[in-house]
Amino acid sequence: MNNGKYKFGMIGLGVMGRNLLLNLADHGFAVVGFDLDAQKAATLETTASPGTTVKGVTTLAELVLQLEKPRKIMLLVPAGKPVDAVIESLLPLVEENDIIIDGGNSHYTDTLRRVKYLEEKNIHFMGMGISGGEHGARTGPSIMPGGDINAWNNLKPLLQTVAAKVNNEPCVAYMGKDAAGHYVKMVHNGIEYAIMQLISEVYDVLKRGIKLNNDELHAIFEQWNEGELQTYLIEITSNIFLQKDESTRNDLVDMILDKAGSKGTGKWTSQDAMDLGIPVPAIDIAVAMRDLSSYKSERVAASSVYKSAVKQIASKKEPAIKQLHDALYFSSIICYAQGLAMLHKASSELKMDIPLSDVVKVWRGGCIIRSSLLETFYKAYKKNKQLSNILLDKNISKLLKKKEKNMRSAVKLALQGKIPVAGMMSALSYFDAYCSERMPVNLIQAQRDYFGAHTYERIDREGKFHTVWDVS
Ligand code: 6PG
Numbered sequence: 001m002n003n004g005k006y007k008f009g010m011i012g013l014g015v016m017g018r019n020l021l022l023n024l025a026d027h028g029f030a031v032v033g034f035d036l037d038a039q040k041a042a043t044l045e046t047t048a049s050p051g052t053t054v055k056g057v058t059t060l061a062e063l064v065l066q067l068e069k070p071r072k073i074m075l076l077v078p079a080g081k082p083v084d085a086v087i088e089s090l091l092p093l094v095e096e097n098d099i100i101i102d103g104g105n106s107h108y109t110d111t112l113r114r115v116k117y118l119e120e121k122n123i124h125f126m127g128m129g130i131s132g133g134e135h136g137a138r139t140g141p142s143i144m145p146g147g148d149i150n151a152w153n154n155l156k157p158l159l160q161t162v163a164a165k166v167n168n169e170p171c172v173a174y175m176g177k178d179a180a181g182h183y184v185k186m187v188h189n190g191i192e193y194a195i196m197q198l199i200s201e202v203y204d205v206l207k208r209g210i211k212l213n214n215d216e217l218h219a220i221f222e223q224w225n226e227g228e229l230q231t232y233l234i235e236i237t238s239n240i241f242l243q244k245d246e247s248t249r250n251d252l253v254d255m256i257l258d259k260a261g262s263k264g265t266g267k268w269t270s271q272d273a274m275d276l277g278i279p280v281p282a283i284d285i286a287v288a289m290r291d292l293s294s295y296k297s298e299r300v301a302a303s304s305v306y307k308s309a310v311k312q313i314a315s316k317k318e319p320a321i322k323q324l325h326d327a328l329y330f331s332s333i334i335c336y337a338q339g340l341a342m343l344h345k346a347s348s349e350l351k352m353d354i355p356l357s358d359v360v361k362v363w364r365g366g367c368i369i370r371s372s373l374l375e376t377f378y379k380a381y382k383k384n385k386q387l388s389n390i391l392l393d394k395n396i397s398k399l400l401k402k403k404e405k406n407m408r409s410a411v412k413l414a415l416q417g418k419i420p421v422a423g424m425m426s427a428l429s430y431f432d433a434y435c436s437e438r439m440p441v442n443l444i445q446a447q448r449d450y451f452g453a454h455t456y457e458r459i460d461r462e463g464k465f466h467t468v469w470d471v472s
Contacts, residue, residue, distance in 0.1 A: 004066040006032040006055065008158065009073040011063070011086055013040040013056065017076035018047065019137035020103070020130070020162070025052035027161045032056075034063040064093040070124075071098040072155060079106045087114065096122040099151045103130050105265055108186060108272075111179035115147050124151035129175075129185020131367035132164065140164035142367030143172035144188070144359075146181030146352070164366025171365045173358035180352040184359055187339045187346075190269025190283040192233075192368050193262075194335035197286035197423040199237055201414070202324050209313040209417035210320055214241040214251045220321060229329055231371035260290040269342070278345045280338040281426040282331070289422060313417045320413055326403040327410030331427035333390070333400060336369075336377060338430065341389045357381035391434060400431070 008024055010017045013035035021031045021044065030053035033044045041056030048054035057063050064071060071094060075086050083102055090100065100123060102111065111127035118125040129144035130137065143163045145152055152174045163172040175184045206212045206220065221238035225231065245252040266287045273280040292299075302308070313320060340356060347354035360381055364374040380393035390396050407428055414421040433439060445456035446469075455464040 004032075004068055006030045006053075006066045007068055007072065008032075009034065009063045009067050009071065010076060011035075011060070011073060011090075012076040013037070013044050014076065015134045016103075016130070016137050017074075018044050019134055020074075020076070020141070021054065022048055022052075023138050023140070023162045024158070025049065025054045029158065029161075030054075032063055032066045034058065034060060060089055060093055064090070069095070069098070070154065071095075072101070072158070073099065074101040074103045074128075076103045079104050080110070083110065083114070087118070091121070091123075094123060097124065099124040099126070099148075099154060101126045101128050101145070101151070101155070102182075103128050105129070105185060105189070105263065106182050107268060108179035108182040111147070111182045115178055119148070124148040124154075126151045126155070127179050127182035129181050129188065131185065131188055131369075133368065136164070136366050140171070140366050142362050142365060142370070144175045144181045144184045144362060145172065146175040146184065147178060149174070149177075166365035169361065171362045171367070173355070173362050175359065175362075176347065176352040176354040178350075178352055180347075180354050183346060183350070183352060184343065184354060186265050186268050186272070187343055188363065188367060188369060189265035190273075190280065190286075190342075191335050191339040193266035193269075193286040193290070194280075194282040194338070194423065195231070195233055195332055195369060197282075197289055198328055198331050198335070198427070199233060201419075201421040201423050202328050203237070205313070205324055205410070205414050205417065205419050205421065206321070208310045209414065209419050210317055211312060212317075214253065217241045224325055224328075228372065229325065229332075231332070231373075232368060233371075257296075258293055259296055260293045262287070262290050266290070269339075272346070273342050276342065276345050276349055278342045279430065280342055281430050282335045282338050282423060285422045285426045289420075308418060310419055311417050313413055315413060320410075323406040323410040323413060326406035327424055330400060330403040330407040330431075331424050332371070333373065333396065334427035334430055336373065337390045340377070344386075344388050355385070356387070357385055389434070391431070404431075 007029045008031045010021045010033040013033045017033065021033050025031050026049055032055045034057050035041050036058060038058050041058050044056040045054055075083055077083060077086055083106055100118065106127060115125050126145050126147040130141050132141035140163060143159050159172045160170040163170040175181045206217060218238050218241035221234050225234045225238055240253050243252040245255045248255060266283060270280060270284045270287050343354050343356060343359060346352060357378060360374050360377040363369060376395060377390055380390050380396060381387055387393060411421060411424055411428055448454035449456050449466055450469040453466050455466045458465055
């Protein structure tokens, strides 16, 4: 009988795949990794901790042969066609009841298709989001598996062992049916984009508006990270200001070209939110600003046409810094609120049954958007599992009310200095609109009916109405 001694196999030994395997090995699991690149397979073995059981192979047949049944094989290869190609190569080698896990950032519709395809062959397939970057994979990531429940039950002990821990609770849980794991990871990344955008806006106001230098910026973000804004992204931001450029010895951050890249998960979140009809403007703006940043030469030309120099902000430094702190806190909550509201809607519309309290529980540690705020959100969902928007939670409303005044002041400050803060402005406008008992869209309905007879509803009786707008 073929029953190999290795507990877990990995396909793709890039740094994420290798680190995750080494993490598993450190926790006592015998692991085997495959890569076509013999160098990568060898590096897996040479970087393993002493006393662990780690093997690198260069053929899929070897990998499959070495694994205990039912085999557990994870793919960490680029999203898209490579995932399908690997699955096709694996199919002649694996058997019914084996488990294949896609740990990359695949689009959830691809995952949905693969779940159905492999279900027909009695292969258990899971789409699994993994967050935390290279370091997280090695020391404890946040893990978002979804799909085949049998696969989850089988993998649960292993995943719980390697995931990050918060209050001794592992940052892994079942995220729901079908493609829920990848869906939750996609929205995680959307929130990641939105918060990064906000931090960059605050940085801009502090640097160009208030004229702080990088040492001061480091100190401010470090201090913020020790308080209520404790967030992984703020922590790394504070560190970034200390890094020197090896070749020039200047601060590295100042040597980096202002064009933001992206692999697309933020855009996918916005696109899908539009399809679902759920507003996530903080994420839309973050994607748009990354896109705008790529038009560098046009921006240079426009800055000369409009002589758009930033103005130094007149306000005193300390109050301005406090306002920006509170604005970042306020608008970050809005980003999470939008992303979580999207998951709430997707859960029912796409029939994935996403447990939101488990989502925020898993996001408390290991992932890129981890923050002390997640504990507050976790409490909110523990109180009300069906909460459609965290802004409706009493505790969260108290936090927002405390910061609202400074949020508005910070936006004014930025506008005074001609510093773009589209993320903050959109967060505030979302808040104002969400809290508006009456929005001005009665006028939009009137216009639609005026030019297109699209009808409108009335505030005083049920039904659809059309008017012949004959007032010209
Ligand atoms: C994570 C990250 C990760 C992704 C980055 C890069 O959770 O560990 O989300 O999955 O590599 O977000 O994304 P962009 O290149 O699109 O910024």
